[in-house]
Amino acid sequence: MNRALGFSPRIYGLGAGVFFLSYVAFEIPSNVILARVGARWWIARIMISWGLVSSATMFIRGAAGFYTLRFLLGVAEAGFFPGLIYYLTRWFPARERARTIAAFMTATLVAGIVGGPISGALLSLDGTAGLAGWQWLFLLEGLPAVVLGFAVLRFLPERPDDAGWLTREEREALLGQLAEDAAARPTQARTTAAALKSGRVWLLAVVYFTIPVALYGMGFWLPQIIKAESGGTDFEVGLLSAIPYVLGAVGMVVAAGHSDRTGERRWHIALAAVGGGAAFALSGAFHGLAPSLGALSLAMLGLASMFGPFWTLATSRIGGVGAAAGIALINSVGNIGGFVGPSLIGYISDRTHSFTMGLVFIGAVLACGGVLALAVRDERSG
Numbered sequence: 001m002n003r004a005l006g007f008s009p010r011i012y013g014l015g016a017g018v019f020f021l022s023y024v025a026f027e028i029p030s031n032v033i034l035a036r037v038g039a040r041w042w043i044a045r046i047m048i049s050w051g052l053v054s055s056a057t058m059f060i061r062g063a064a065g066f067y068t069l070r071f072l073l074g075v076a077e078a079g080f081f082p083g084l085i086y087y088l089t090r091w092f093p094a095r096e097r098a099r100t101i102a103a104f105m106t107a108t109l110v111a112g113i114v115g116g117p118i119s120g121a122l123l124s125l126d127g128t129a130g131l132a133g134w135q136w137l138f139l140l141e142g143l144p145a146v147v148l149g150f151a152v153l154r155f156l157p158e159r160p161d162d163a164g165w166l167t168r169e170e171r172e173a174l175l176g177q178l179a180e181d182a183a184a185r186p187t188q189a190r191t192t193a194a195a196l197k198s199g200r201v202w203l204l205a206v207v208y209f210t211i212p213v214a215l216y217g218m219g220f221w222l223p224q225i226i227k228a229e230s231g232g233t234d235f236e237v238g239l240l241s242a243i244p245y246v247l248g249a250v251g252m253v254v255a256a257g258h259s260d261r262t263g264e265r266r267w268h269i270a271l272a273a274v275g276g277g278a279a280f281a282l283s284g285a286f287h288g289l290a291p292s293l294g295a296l297s298l299a300m301l302g303l304a305s306m307f308g309p310f311w312t313l314a315t316s317r318i319g320g321v322g323a324a325a326g327i328a329l330i331n332s333v334g335n336i337g338g339f340v341g342p343s344l345i346g347y348i349s350d351r352t353h354s355f356t357m358g359l360v361f362i363g364a365v366l367a368c369g370g371v372l373a374l375a376v377r378d379e380r381s382g
Helices: 009-037 039-059 063-077 080-089 094-123 133-155 168-184 192-197 199-230 234-262 266-285 289-304 307-314 320-334 336-352 356-373
Strands: none
Touching: 009 039, 009 063, 009 080, 009 199, 009 320, 009 336, 039 063, 039 080, 039 133, 080 094, 080 320, 094 133, 094 234, 094 289, 094 307, 192 320, 199 234, 199 266, 199 289, 199 307, 199 320, 199 336, 199 356, 234 266, 234 289, 234 307, 266 289, 266 307, 266 356, 289 356, 307 320, 320 336, 336 356
16 A cells, blocks of 8 residues: 555654554543443444455555545544443453453454455455555455444443343352442542543553554554565564464463462553563664564563553453443553654655654553553553
8 A cells, every 4th residue: 555655654654653643532422422431332332434445445545545534434433442341341350450451452463463464365356356465455444343343232231230141149159249249349530521631541541542642553564674674575574473473372361361360460561561661672773584573472461461460450450431431541641652653764764764763662661551550550550
């Protein structure tokens, strides 16, 4: 796409980041609406509109169209991730939440595992039916979200009371555990206003900001880094791009399980962030495919290991509509990092003709976030 439309690294990086401006702006309203109208309807709406806009990206002809559709994609998707995190808090008590969230979020990494090879294969359709390979990619990778949106509307139960596959005894036991969990933990924000004024929520948002800087910086630029180091075909680059996500998926589940067993969250976040940040910095210093890919895989391992403990810590002292607003605030402020990461790597690459300093930068940001996480009061604290 970049080659066909003449996009420089700066244009591509800015377009990748524009998504997050609208995503952030609409995140809190979207999640509050979800809490009011129900997860089933609102998540289905998000998925259907997001899939349609994503597929429409095949029609862009220049930078202006690219920026416009990336902005609209952010509007469509806003509220999806925090909405699902909020949804999970209504089904799982906190002592099981880190591994539950990690299990859910392995979908993100599995998408990276299968998405790279699939994207490479779709690019090989170049010229079929008069469409470029990148146009096929956007068309066929957007449509599954539309189909699954209708599946959500049909099958997703709103709350344990609605789950026909639970027996009465199972339903009562689950609701009892959730009630006991809520009563045992101090709740600081039950309303939208309380969540938006909470210093703890804002501190968590700043910590989370550092994660999308690294996650999306790597996600958008990893294939191009591998391409530069390997000179491989699009399909080969797709296969190699899957390796960091495989390691990240394993690390995410293992770290979350250990966090739940010990009940500790902050040090799990901090150690993973510092280790991942160091690996990002080292990847910028290495040259050659094997050492660069090895360091980036370790970086993804550290980055992915943060998610389960982080979101368990983030949801531990908020409840009701305040939970929806607080989770959305953390995710929206944090995802400004999704604009910063890809844009700055693109800008630095333009200026230096190298990915080195960009990778060092996102590694330093991630490590700082890990250190800052130690300042957040743990859910076990008074």
